[in-house]
Amino acid sequence: MSSISVAICGAGLSGLCLAHSLLRAGFNVQVYERDLAPHIRRQGYRITIDEYGIAALQRSLPPHLFKLFLATTSPIEEASYFRVTNKDLGEIFRLTFKGDPSGINLRTPRQIDRQTLRTIMLEGLQDRVHFGKEALRAETESDGATLHFSDGSYIHASLVVGADGVNSVLRKQFLPDYEPDDIDNWGIYGRTLLVQDEGLLVPRALKASGVFAMGPSNRGFFFTTMRFQEAPQTAFARFEVNQIPPITDDYVMWGLVLPKEQFPEYQEKLSSEMLQRVAQENIQNFHPILQRLVKRADVDYTMAVKFRAARKPTTWSVSRITFMGDAVHVMPPTGSHGGNTALRDAALLAEKLEAAMIQSESLEKAIGSYQEEMSKYAFREVEASKTMMKRFTVKNPLMRWAMLRAVPWIRSITNKPLTTE
Ligand SMILES: Cc1cc2nc3c(=O)[nH]c(=O)nc-3n(C[C@H](O)[C@H](O)[C@H](O)COP(=O)(O)OP(=O)(O)OC[C@H]3O[C@@H](n4cnc5c(N)ncnc54)[C@H](O)[C@@H]3O)c2cc1C
Numbered sequence: 001m002s003s004i005s006v007a008i009c010g011a012g013l014s015g016l017c018l019a020h021s022l023l024r025a026g027f028n029v030q031v032y033e034r035d036l037a038p039h040i041r042r043q044g045y046r047i048t049i050d051e052y053g054i055a056a057l058q059r060s061l062p063p064h065l066f067k068l069f070l071a072t073t074s075p076i077e078e079a080s081y082f083r084v085t086n087k088d089l090g091e092i093f094r095l096t097f098k099g100d101p102s103g104i105n106l107r108t109p110r111q112i113d114r115q116t117l118r119t120i121m122l123e124g125l126q127d128r129v130h131f132g133k134e135a136l137r138a139e140t141e142s143d144g145a146t147l148h149f150s151d152g153s154y155i156h157a158s159l160v161v162g163a164d165g166v167n168s169v170l171r172k173q174f175l176p177d178y179e180p181d182d183i184d185n186w187g188i189y190g191r192t193l194l195v196q197d198e199g200l201l202v203p204r205a206l207k208a209s210g211v212f213a214m215g216p217s218n219r220g221f222f223f224t225t226m227r228f229q230e231a232p233q234t235a236f237a238r239f240e241v242n243q244i245p246p247i248t249d250d251y252v253m254w255g256l257v258l259p260k261e262q263f264p265e266y267q268e269k270l271s272s273e274m275l276q277r278v279a280q281e282n283i284q285n286f287h288p289i290l291q292r293l294v295k296r297a298d299v300d301y302t303m304a305v306k307f308r309a310a311r312k313p314t315t316w317s318v319s320r321i322t323f324m325g326d327a328v329h330v331m332p333p334t335g336s337h338g339g340n341t342a343l344r345d346a347a348l349l350a351e352k353l354e355a356a357m358i359q360s361e362s363l364e365k366a367i368g369s370y371q372e373e374m375s376k377y378a379f380r381e382v383e384a385s386k387t388m389m390k391r392f393t394v395k396n397p398l399m400r401w402a403m404l405r406a407v408p409w410i411r412s413i414t415n416k417p418l419t420t421e
Pocket residue numbers: 009010011012013014015032033034035045046047048049133134135136163164165166167168169189305324325326327333336337338339340341342
C-alpha cells in the first residue's frame with residue numbers, strides 16, 4: 001500500500017467512487033460521512049447515468065460491482081422519450097432517444113436508483129467508511145491536511161477531498177467567495193410505487209418516458225419510472241454482495257417545480273407529510289394521472305430541494321485539499337448531469353493521483369491538473385443545466401400560450417392521446 005493517505009469527506013456518489021479507485025490502486029483511503037448510517041435519510045430518487053458516469057463507474061468499481069450496477073438499472077428500450085406536455089398531458093414536443101436493448105453499448109444512458117447505487121458502492125468499503133463523522137473544518141499543511149470532526153476528533157492525511165455535497169462546509173472555508181447562487185425555482189420530489197392494486201399507475205405509453213408537464217403560474221410537474229431490470233435482491237445474491245438492497249419495487253419518481261416566490265423559505269423545513277400536501281395543492285388543476293401519483297406517494301420519501309447553481313472560481317489555489325461533485329459545481333437537475341459530473345470528477349482525480357504515484361510526481365501537480373481540467377467540463381454543464389431550466393420555466397406570456405394551448409391542440413388532432421392505456 002502507498003504511503004499516500006487520502007481522507008474523503010462525504011460518502012455520496014463521488015466520494016465512494018473515488019474511494020474504490022484509490023483502494024484498487026493501493027492508496028490508504030478513508031471516507032468520513034456525517035450520516036449515522038447509510039440509509040438514514042430517505043433519498044429515494046432515480047438518477048440517469050450517462051456515458052461519463054458509466055465510464056467512471058467502470059473504471060473505479062471492482063468488475064462484479066460494475067456488473068451488479070448494470071443488472072439493477074432499468075431495462076433499455078428500442079426507443080425512449082422525453083415529453084414536454086401541458087398540464088393535461090397534451091404533448092408540446094418530444095425528444096426521442098434510440099436505445100440498445102442488449103445493454104452492450106456502454107455509451108447508452110441508463111436509470112438507476114440512487115440509494116441502490118450507493119449501496120453497491122458501499123460493498124468492499126465496509127472498514128473504510130466511517131459513519132457519524134461530521135467534518136467541521138480542515139487545515140492545510142505542507143505535507144497534507146487535517147480534518148476536524150464535530151465529536152472533537154481529527155485525522156491527518158496527505159490529501160483531503162471535499163465530496164460533502166451542495167452545503168459543503170469545506171467549500172465555505174476554502175472557497176468562501178463561491179457560494180452557489182439560488183435560482184428561481186424550488187422542487188418537491190417524491191416517489192410512488194409503480195404497481196398498485198395490481199395495475200400500473202402510469203399509462204403504458206408513458207412507461208419509458210420522462211414527462212415534464214408545464215402548468216399555470218410557471219409550475220411544472222416531472223415524472224419518470226424506475227424499473228429494475230433484475231430484482232435487486234436476486235442480483236445482489238447472484239453477485240454475492242453482502243449488502244441489503246434498500247429498494248426492491250419499481251417506482252415512479254416525480255417532482256413538482258415551483259417558482260421560489262410560491263414556496264416560502266420556511267416550507268423547506270416542513271415534514272414529508274406537509275410537503276406532500278403542498279405538492280397536492282399545487283397540482284390540483286393537472287391531469288388526474290398526475291394528481292394520483294402525488295396522492296398515492298410513499299410519503300416518507302417526499303423532500304424539498306432548493307435549486308442552486310455554482311459559480312466558477314476565478315482563482316483556485318492548489319493545496320492539499322481539493323473538491324469534487326456538488327461541493328464545487330452544484331447545478332439544477334435539468335439535463336441530469338450533477339451526479340454524472342461528480343462521478344467523472346472522481347475518475348479524473350483518481351487517474352491524476354495514480355499517475356503521480358507511479359511517476360513519483362508531486363501531489364500538487366496532480367491536484368492542479370485535476371482542478372484545471374475539471375473546472376472546464378463541470379462549469380460547462382452548470383451553464384447548460386441553467387439554460388435548460390430557463391427553457392422549462394418560460395415566462396413570456398405569448399410563448400406560454402403557444403406552448404400550453406395552441407401546440408397541444410394542433411397535435412391532438414393528429415396524435416393519439418398519451419393517456420390511452
Ligand atoms: C431529485 C434529484 C434527481 C437527480 N437526478 C439526477 C440525474 O438523473 N442524473 C445526475 O447525474 N444527477 C442527478 N441529481 C444530482 C445528483 O444526485 C448529485 O449531483 C450527486 O448526488 C452529487 O454527488 P456528490 O458526491 O457530489 O454529493 P452527494 O451524493 O450529495 O454526497 C454528499 C455526501 O456528503 C455527506 N456530507 C455532507 N456534509 C458533510 C460533512 N460536514 N461531513 C461529512 N459528510 C458530509 C452527505 O451526507 C452525503 O452523503 C439529482 C438530484 C436530485 C435531488
